[in-house]
Amino acid sequence: MSCLTEEKTEANAAEMRALDLPEGVPPLHSLYMYIAGSCNLACRHCWIEPDFSPDQSKGKFLRPEWAKKAVVEAKPLGLQSVKLTGGEPLFHPQFREIVSAIAQEGVDIIIETNGTLIDDDLAGFLRDAGRVRFISVSVDGAKVETHEALRGVAGSFDKAVSGIQTLVKAGFRPQLICTLHRNNIGEIAEVIALAEGVGCSSVKFNHIQRTGRGSRMHEEKHGLSVGEIIRTYQRLESEFVPRARVKVFFDIPIAFYSIRKIINGNPGRCNVLNLLGVLSGGELSLCGVGVLVPELIYGHLSSDNLKEVWKEAPGLKELRRLIPAELEGICGRCLFKDTCLGQCVANNYYAAKILNFPYYFCRLADEKGLFPSSRRK
Numbered sequence: 001m002s003c004l005t006e007e008k009t010e011a012n013a014a015e016m017r018a019l020d021l022p023e024g025v026p027p028l029h030s031l032y033m034y035i036a037g038s039c040n041l042a043c044r045h046c047w048i049e050p051d052f053s054p055d056q057s058k059g060k061f062l063r064p065e066w067a068k069k070a071v072v073e074a075k076p077l078g079l080q081s082v083k084l085t086g087g088e089p090l091f092h093p094q095f096r097e098i099v100s101a102i103a104q105e106g107v108d109i110i111i112e113t114n115g116t117l118i119d120d121d122l123a124g125f126l127r128d129a130g131r132v133r134f135i136s137v138s139v140d141g142a143k144v145e146t147h148e149a150l151r152g153v154a155g156s157f158d159k160a161v162s163g164i165q166t167l168v169k170a171g172f173r174p175q176l177i178c179t180l181h182r183n184n185i186g187e188i189a190e191v192i193a194l195a196e197g198v199g200c201s202s203v204k205f206n207h208i209q210r211t212g213r214g215s216r217m218h219e220e221k222h223g224l225s226v227g228e229i230i231r232t233y234q235r236l237e238s239e240f241v242p243r244a245r246v247k248v249f250f251d252i253p254i255a256f257y258s259i260r261k262i263i264n265g266n267p268g269r270c271n272v273l274n275l276l277g278v279l280s281g282g283e284l285s286l287c288g289v290g291v292l293v294p295e296l297i298y299g300h301l302s303s304d305n306l307k308e309v310w311k312e313a314p315g316l317k318e319l320r321r322l323i324p325a326e327l328e329g330i331c332g333r334c335l336f337k338d339t340c341l342g343q344c345v346a347n348n349y350y351a352a353k354i355l356n357f358p359y360y361f362c363r364l365a366d367e368k369g370l371f372p373s374s375r376r377k
Helices: 003-018 064-077 095-104 120-129 144-151 156-169 185-198 212-219 226-243 259-264 306-312 314-322 345-352 360-367
Strands: 030-034 081-085 108-113 132-138 175-180 202-207 247-250 275-278 283-285 297-300
Touching: 030 064, 064 095, 064 275, 064 306, 081 095, 095 108, 095 120, 120 132, 120 156, 132 156, 144 156, 156 185, 175 185, 185 202, 185 226, 202 226, 226 247, 226 360, 275 306, 297 306, 306 314, 345 360
Parallel strands: 030 081, 030 275, 081 108, 108 132, 132 175, 175 202, 202 247
Antiparallel strands: 275 283, 283 297
């Protein structure tokens, strides 16, 4: 065990003692609240398939009292932040009530949005709430036609860009998130320039996940291959990152990081052992994947105490037993498995109904001889 790992283990143990958590039960740092099971856009790549519902009265939304209950019951477990996502979280008719309730509990708020519903009044409200620490806005290309071909609604590009500009005017520095696929891979430089021009603090490039609607995009050959993703990341690191005026991130497993990225730290991983999902119907889940995989739902806010679910749910106990100690395949042989945790357990389970199944990207890279030999145990 390295000194760094020993220090991290001791820090975790001290935090667990301070929170009076049983042995083997980690702190709950984050709630991912999928407060809207509906969306005002019809994105072709969405990984959890929310309903397309321009009419709010027909949408699926988390009850505000359940959102507050989740936060109150999670705070004694070490809660630090709540991420509001969806669907489209700003589409929730009681969005402000939920934000205010979380802020009143002194918990930080992160928001993932498509940006189309942001105006001056809402941006001012988010600023004045006092606990909104990070906002990301999805823009999937530098051109109207590129973005809207993926998002499915005319006018969504201009509204998203305007939403970012409105947030910047209110004092935020949002992150622009772009999902790469075969039809926008040539717009990377232009997307970075767009992020710089509208006042973003950073831009993050994702690739299409193989869950939900994203699976169909891969079947239709719109997704990028593992080799293409690796080459795109390497080009980004060598060509775009050195001269970008904003921070640039790329969704790729830590084992493929450049030396510069590893040295600089901040892997930006999903810390699946310290988070819990709250679905729009009040279900407590691994994360949003519970919408697609009911067996990854562990309880319900209408009838269960979140603290007891976090401590006692059999599915969470199994997750802690398997991750990262029993990761299979290349993930089990990777030097970064204790940090990476299998990259995306939700994706892995969706693919094989096994929590400790290797991440598809690393598995395919290994099969094709593309997995870095220096990153194996």
